[in-house]
Each structure stands twice: as structure tokens, then as C-alpha cells.
Amino acid sequence: MKSAYAVILLIAALAVAAHGQTLRTAENAAAADTPVDAGGSIDLTWEPSPDELDAKAEVLGYEVWRAKRPAGDYKKLADVEAGKESYQHTDEEAENGVEYFYKVRVRGEKMSTDTAPVGPVKAAPQWFHKDRLNMLVAAVLLSAFVLYYISQARAGKKLFIRRIAGLEAVQEAVGRATEMGKPVLYVPGIADIDDIQTIAAVTILGRVATMVAEYDANLLVPCSRSLVMSTAQEIVKEAYLEAGRPDAYHRENIRYLTDDQFGFVAGVDGIMVREKPAANFYMGTFYAESLILAETGHSIGAIQIAGTAMPSQLPFFIAACDYTLIGEELFAASAYLSREPRLLGSLIGQDWGKVVILFFIIAGVITAFLAQFGFEIFGRSIALEQLFVVK
Amino acid sequence: MKFVRWLADIDRRIIFLVIAVSVVVPLLVPLGMRVKVTSQTKIVYEEVEKLPAGSNVLVAFDYDPAAAPEVHPMALAFLHHCFAKKHKVIIMALWPQGAQLAVSAMGEMMQEFDLEYGRDYVNLGYKPGGDIVIKSLGASFPKVFPRDMAGASTADLPIMAEVRNLKDIDLIMALSAGDPGIPAWVRVANALYQRRVAGGCTAVSAPQFFPYLQTGQLIGLLGGLKGAAEYETVTAYAGKASSRMDAQSIAHVVIILFILFANISYFILRKQGDEGSGGPTARPPA
């Protein structure tokens, strides 16, 4: 009897001791192919072990193990520190199309416990980012508008562009310079030739150069980039040839000064103060030097026409110049003056793109307003906000 | 009447002289005006505060010495705050002079904090390419910056052990003076990789980033010297921006007074039937 009692006590003691040392597994472990990726990646998620949350046993961290069979040869992939509300690990070394099984090991002070194998799961590349369908539709629509109107312009259809006030002044400015016997200064911005504003600026330069050649005035074009200088030289030379005045073209009037922003503006200011041009054109990309240019130009009494799409510099040009082409008027000006089908068509295509955007802005405001009162469509909120989220 | 006409056509050198005096005097004799902290600055401050110690903060020095008087003080205040909170700071630059300005900034931080290069901070240097650099960082930091500014392998630096790509960055602070700068970080780091991006910029470019603030693409913005002074105030950092705000205040008041004088003289002359020539050294007739 006594020995049986002792055995029962021993078993009970062992059971109590074993219970105090049990470590519970991580919870809700799951594995899935990483969405919208190029393949080779599997996401593993799990929640903390209840022992970590209850602090009944010390959880030092977690380990992620992987094998190709549920009972197979597991290899450790990563150590993860404890202390979070939920856990996530991405296996970026998975091979596409291969089945994998994962285990999450809870590591305690004296023992560790594994979850049951999670899987099988295979990594695979996705061929289309479904969440970006909205961007694809927008890009295709805008491109279609632009290409359609370019083809229309090339086919000879007359496309309307409204009169831009600053452009009317171009002729006046060049005429004034001719009457005063002073040169015309044209600054095509400080960005390189790959900048769209510089492209617009050199297009307008071609037209201005033609006018200057016809009026027999002098044209100075200081450039901040050597590539812009080369392009400007070609364009001005063509313009003089077109006007039948090749002899009046002087290559040294189109020169490269420096890439440095303030070094360039110091150089242009020097040209202004020495040569005293009667008409200044500032077309293209400008930064902080815009006001220095415009104020110095004003101080020498030149008529000034500026055009830029830089939002931070527009106020300075508007305050200091006689005429300013604001934002897209610069692009419109290059199309208006050149009548190039590609420029005209692009402009009209962009305008139709804006019409679509305007429609959605108005529709979005109205539907967002109605959504506040609980209006729904097909069981979903009427607000259009989700249509425009980019993921 | 002669005085009014003189006022309408005032020689701009007089304007320049008055502005110079109004800026220099408060710098020599500080007025100690209190700087009010705006919500945009508080958001940036709270973002740094709520990050757990040891978080990875990327600071992009995308400006040059021309913009440094406005942007450098906010860089110092921000770095000071990050190191006080024991965050790990990863420095890089999309502008060539930015990396050297970062060297200068870290020189000041080293005087106050016991920092170990490679453990507490790293200067990865300048990388040309703008948007494409940021996009490439989204895939891999080591591939874009295999070496730091001094030429040491980034793989050997403890701070870079946990930073594989942009997704390991907890906060990006884009200090910018133009392009590439804040727009590039918003376009790529926020839009493509959903990283939290805060910005610091010159006062003249701050208005153009307000659309990004409204949509949450930019979590906060420090604009110009005022933004730097606000950040110094909220972090209690003894920087130079706060003292320079006195000079900016007086200069603004002087410009406003000039504008008022100009309008008074304009209206008086208009009433006399003469609109005046329109201001300092107006254009001579053709």
C-alpha cells in the first residue's frame, strides 16, 4: 500500500513538473505565395505563442524552418526576435513551382516547441498586377488620345489652339529690339536637353530665331548645358537658313557658360549689363536664379517674356516680367508657333486627358458627398476614392 | 509731391541698403522672438518620437550649399533628434554636394553624441540617377551602395546588416532644394514601396508640396528657415535657425512697409492724374 502511494505521488510530482515546463506553440501559422511579385518568395505569418502573451514562460524568440516534405529534412531559415503582436517572415530563397512545408519553432529558455507543418505552398511569379489596372486604363486612355490627335494633325486636320497673349508680344519684342539696334537675349533654361521644358524652349527658340533673322537683329543664346548649346546652334542655324540669311548666323553668339546654377546666372547678368539687349526671353526650366535674371533684365530696360512650368518660379516671373507663359502655355506656345503635328496633337490629346480628369474630380466630389449620407451602389459605398488608389 | 514721385520711383539701391540693414542688425542684436510650432512640424516630430529606439531612419541630403542656410539647420535639428532617440541613421545624397554637407552635419553631431560610425550611422555618399536610384534601393541597398562614402564595404557595417532594401527603412527624411528631391521620394519610395516620407525644403519650394501633404503622401513638411526654427523649438535644440528668424521677421516687415509706401504713392499720383512710372528704374520707351 505504501509503495503504491509513493508511486502515485511520484507520478503526480512528475506531472506537475512537466506542466511547469511546457511551451505552447505559435498560433495560426500560415504560408502563402507572396502576392504580385516576380516569384521566388513565400510569406509566412504567425501569432505569438500564448506563453509569450501570458508571460508564463520565457519566450526568447522564434525560428523559421523549411523542408520539401512534411516529415522531411528541415533547414533553419531565420531567427526572429520576440516582442511583437504578430509576426511575418518572407522566404526569398524559394524556387518557383517547388512545394515547401514550414514550421515555426518557439524558442524558450530550456525547451522549444514546433508548430505542425504548414503547407504545401509553392512560389510563383504573377503576370499582372491586378491592383494597378486603374493605372493601366489611365495610361492607355491618355496615350490613345495623344496618338489619335497626332495622327489627325499629320493627316492635315486643323486643330484649334487658343490665342496666347504672351506670344503676341514675341513679335513686338523682336521688333522693338530691331528698332533700337540692340540684341535679343534668349535663355533656354538651366536643365539639360532631356527635360521637356527645354525641348519646348528650343522649339520656341527656332521660331524666335526665324523672326530675328527676318528682322535682321542679333540673337544671343547663353546655355547652361553643352548639349543644349549644340542643339540650339543647329536650330538657330536652320532658322537663319530658312529665313534666307545664312550670312547673319554667328555661332559664337550661342555659347555655353557653365553648368553651375549661380555661375550661369552671374554670366548671363554680365551679358545683359554689357550687351544691353532690348528683349529678353526666359523659356524652360528655372530655379532660384529666375528672379535674379528677371530683375537684372528689368534694370536694363528690356521687355521680358518668360515661360516656365516650374511652380515655384512662376510668381517671380509674373512679378518681374512683362508677359509670362504659365505652365502648359509654354508647351502650347511651342505647338502654336511651330504648328508641328506632333506638338499640336500632343497638346489636344493632353487636353482631352484633362477633361477626363475633370469629370472624375467632379464625380468624385459629388459621390464622396453622397457617401457621407450612406448612399451605396451594388452594396458598396458610392465614393470613387478606391478607384484611384495606387498599390 | 516731389517726395511722392521720388518714393514711387525710388532707386532700388536704397531698397537694397534698407534690406541689408534690416537683416544684419537683428543678427547682431537678437530680439528673441518666440517661434510658434505649426502642425506640419509637430507631425514630423511625433513621427520620430513614436519610432522604437533603434529604428532605421534614412536621411537624404538632396541639397547644395546655396540652399544650406535654410535646409542645413533643419538637417542638424533632425539628426540631433534621431540620435537623442537612439535611432540608426542612414545618410545618402542624390545631389553631389549633399554628401559633403552630411559630413559637416555629422561633425557637429559627433561633438554632442558618442556615436560609432558603422553602428549608429553611416554615410553612403552620393549616387547619381534620381528616381532610378530610389527604385533600385527598393530592391537592394547593397547593390546600389556596395561601398560607403569612404570606400568601405557596406556589407561589413553592422548598421547595414538589417537594411536589405527600402522596406527595412522605418522613416525617410528627404531634405531637398530641387529635383531630384521630395517629389522623387514621394513618387517612388511612398507610391511604390509605401514608405513613410517626411520632407524639409527651402521656403520657396514648400508651397508646391502641399498637395502631397493633403493626400498623406508626405507625412509632414519643414518649410524654409521657419520650419528649421520650429523643429529646433519643438526638440529644444540650440540651433541657429531660431535666432535667424528675428532677421527674417524684420526683413518681412520692411518689405511690407515698402509695398505700402509704393501703393500710397501710386494712389496719390493716380489721383493727380499721373500713374507714375511704375517703380524703380522702369523701362525707357521704345
Added chain:
Amino acid sequence: MRREIPMIVAFVAGVIIILEFFVPSLRSVASQVQNWYLVVVAFAILVGAFNLLRMNYMKVRDRRADWPYSIILIVGLFTMAIAGIFWGIGQGTVFDWLFNYLMFPMSSTMFALLAFFVASAAYRAFRARAVDATLLLVAAIIVMLGQVPIGSIWIPEWWPHSLVFLTPDWLKDRIMEIFNTAGQRAILIGASLGVVSTSLRILLGIERSYLGEE
């Protein structure tokens, strides 16, 4: 081929980057293109530096206008390069000293000139000639006051919250958050459409001005 090869490169590279945005499987290909771009840009900087040197050397050689400044540029370029290569660019080096005590003050001084030009431009331009000019003038004064401490130090502690709309910083915040943001957003949308349109033209070879043609 001088024209065709750059156009083909522009088309292929552009299409890969655009497609990768919608087709995740192309990520590794796009990543390669991006790496090549980073290499090309680094070389472009080198080419730019050599070009700068060449242009200024030719200016000195041919004694063109302002040629003495070109000598200063060339000397400056080599001084910084030699200092950086041989003695490093870290804190306390010769390069760092030249940067902090020559380049830094010269650059920031040029930017600081704007303070004077802003004052003279504002004096001339901000006159209430018409309704829109008056609005511009009033908005400018409110924003200038709201941006600096002096605009709010006169407001006493007891100022009621219901009258906050009379304070310059409240008014400035409304101007910036409502009117300014609306205008900036419109410009941003327009400029972005322009970028998309021009990029499309470049990709399809319709726009060739970057090749030096009209």
C-alpha cells in the same frame, strides 16, 4: 544608324520599365536596365566633367570672351580633384576646408542675393492697379506676416478662439492649404500630363529633339 540606335535603346528601355510596373515577372529584367542606367549616368558625369574641361580649355586657347575666368575654373577643378583624391574628403581634410570655406559661402551668397531682388520686385509689382493685383498684394502681406514670429507675437494669451480667423497665421494657413494647394495641384496635373505625353513621343520616336533634331 546614328539616329536609329538611340531611338531603339530609348524605346526598349522605356517599354521594359513601363511594363514592369504592371507585370511583376519582369522585375529582374527591369532591375538590369536600372543598373545599366546607373552606370551610364555615372559615366555621363565623367563625360560632362571632361566636356567642361575641354570647352574651357578651348576658350583659353582661342582667347574667346571672358577667357580668364576659364583659367580660374580649370585651376579650381584640378585643385578640388587633387585635394580629394590624395588627402580624402572626410572631415578636417583640405577638400572639406575648401568646400566649407570657399564653395559654401560663395554659393549661399548668390542665393542670398534673392532677398534684395525680391524686395525690389515686390516694391515694383505689388501695386493695387486692378482687382487681381490687389488680391495678390493682400495675400502676399498676409503670408509674409503669417510666416514669421512677428506676425503672431502681438496676439495676447487671452485672444478668443472664435476670433482666430483674424490672426495672420490662421489666414496664412487657409491661403496655403486651400487656394495655394488647389493651384499647385492643377499645375501638377497639367505638368504630369505633359510629361506622359512627351515621354510617349520620345518612346515612339515621334519626338527627336533630344537627338539634336527639330
